[in-house]
Amino acid sequence: MEGEIMCPDVAEVAILVVGYRNAADIVGCLAALSEAAISPRFDVFICENGGRDPFLRLVEQLTAARICERSSQPCDLNHEFAEVECLRLRARAAKVWVARAHSNLGYAGGINAWLRPLTLVAGWNGIWVLNPDTVPQPNALAELVERAEGGGKAMVGSTILEAGEDSRVRFRGGLRWQTSLARVVAIGLGDSLSAAHDPSAIEAVMDSPSGASMYVTRSCVEHIGLMDDAYFLFYEDIDWGVRAKPLGLGYASNSVVGHKRGTTTGSSGTLKSVSGLSVYLEHRNGIRFVRRHFPHTVWLRLAISCCYALRFLLAGSPRNFGFVISGLVAGLRGETGRPKWHSEPG
Numbered sequence: 001m002e003g004e005i006m007c008p009d010v011a012e013v014a015i016l017v018v019g020y021r022n023a024a025d026i027v028g029c030l031a032a033l034s035e036a037a038i039s040p041r042f043d044v045f046i047c048e049n050g051g052r053d054p055f056l057r058l059v060e061q062l063t064a065a066r067i068c069e070r071s072s073q074p075c076d077l078n079h080e081f082a083e084v085e086c087l088r089l090r091a092r093a094a095k096v097w098v099a100r101a102h103s104n105l106g107y108a109g110g111i112n113a114w115l116r117p118l119t120l121v122a123g124w125n126g127i128w129v130l131n132p133d134t135v136p137q138p139n140a141l142a143e144l145v146e147r148a149e150g151g152g153k154a155m156v157g158s159t160i161l162e163a164g165e166d167s168r169v170r171f172r173g174g175l176r177w178q179t180s181l182a183r184v185v186a187i188g189l190g191d192s193l194s195a196a197h198d199p200s201a202i203e204a205v206m207d208s209p210s211g212a213s214m215y216v217t218r219s220c221v222e223h224i225g226l227m228d229d230a231y232f233l234f235y236e237d238i239d240w241g242v243r244a245k246p247l248g249l250g251y252a253s254n255s256v257v258g259h260k261r262g263t264t265t266g267s268s269g270t271l272k273s274v275s276g277l278s279v280y281l282e283h284r285n286g287i288r289f290v291r292r293h294f295p296h297t298v299w300l301r302l303a304i305s306c307c308y309a310l311r312f313l314l315a316g317s318p319r320n321f322g323f324v325i326s327g328l329v330a331g332l333r334g335e336t337g338r339p340k341w342h343s344e345p346g
Contacts, residue, residue, distance in 0.1 A: 208241020
């Protein structure tokens with residue numbers, strides 16, 4: 001079939017990872033996946049958005065670290081990718097497809113570049129969207145699949161730990177949209193990992209798994225379609241989750257995933273150091289999201305973003321004040337995709 005990637009015998013779960021010049025993070029992630037429980041079986045599909053040199057460096061580091069070894073498995077390129085290298089994990093029977101995008105597709109675009117051709121391939125029952133800077137515990141995937149299959153859930157989220165901490169929670173399951181303030185709220189933020197919690201109550205208020213660890217059944221993909229890559233970065237996960245919510249969202253509390261947070265997007269750090277691109281897209285895409293799902297709250301989203309702009313100004317960051325305002329204007333104009341003013345580093 002035209003446009004199909006020849007990947008015979010895809011395992012039960014396709015793990016999708018999007019990288020951007022962060023080979024060390026991906027090596028750590030795959031090292032953790034090498035220790036995963038025997039079942040379910042999985043294959044890994046990586047999209048490198050950062051260009052040819054980072055792609056070659058990623059392949060080199062995966063093999064040099066003895067996480068992966070080269071494979072002779074054939075793979076026909078489709079138009080999404082400039083080149084594809086097939087490796088396999090040394091510790092288990094799992095293929096690792098590393099692809100180089102022609103240009104930076106953004107997060108959802110990198111996911112879709114693999115997911116689109118995978119929809120033409122038999123064998124897999126679900127995908128696990130996993131951030132490159134995550135370190136899943138051995139039973140993380142098995143718990144996600146169990147909750148999806150046992151609970152009849154279309155999307156399932158994990159317990160994601162705060163950056164650099166072993167016992168502090170960043171997300172329990174994922175995200176809730178707080179309509180009264182037109183913003184995304186991380187469920188369970190700041191909890192102790194051992195704190196008592198009610199997974200069913202969390203599922204009742206959840207609007208999406210976190211994009212850092214997001215298990216999605218094949219049936220869900222077939223019903224709601226791909227991620228919306230018009231966002232480029234930010235809001236693509238909650239947009240997808242809100243679309244899937246009528247089909248059932250789940251929380252696998254024993255699926256524990258460590259997360260370094262913000263290493264590729266520049267979204268972590270102080271008000272002065274956070275990247276202008278992440279600020280711009282956060283506020284541009286917030287407008288797109290509420291227009292699509294909560295149109296009566298657009299005015300509130302504008303007001304909240306203006307408060308953020310003032311906060312940047314008071315913190316001594318007029319540059320990011322400007323990025324909030326320009327992001328709002330772009331959102332109101334309906335701009336999508338990678339910002340035209342953003343140039344990729346050489």
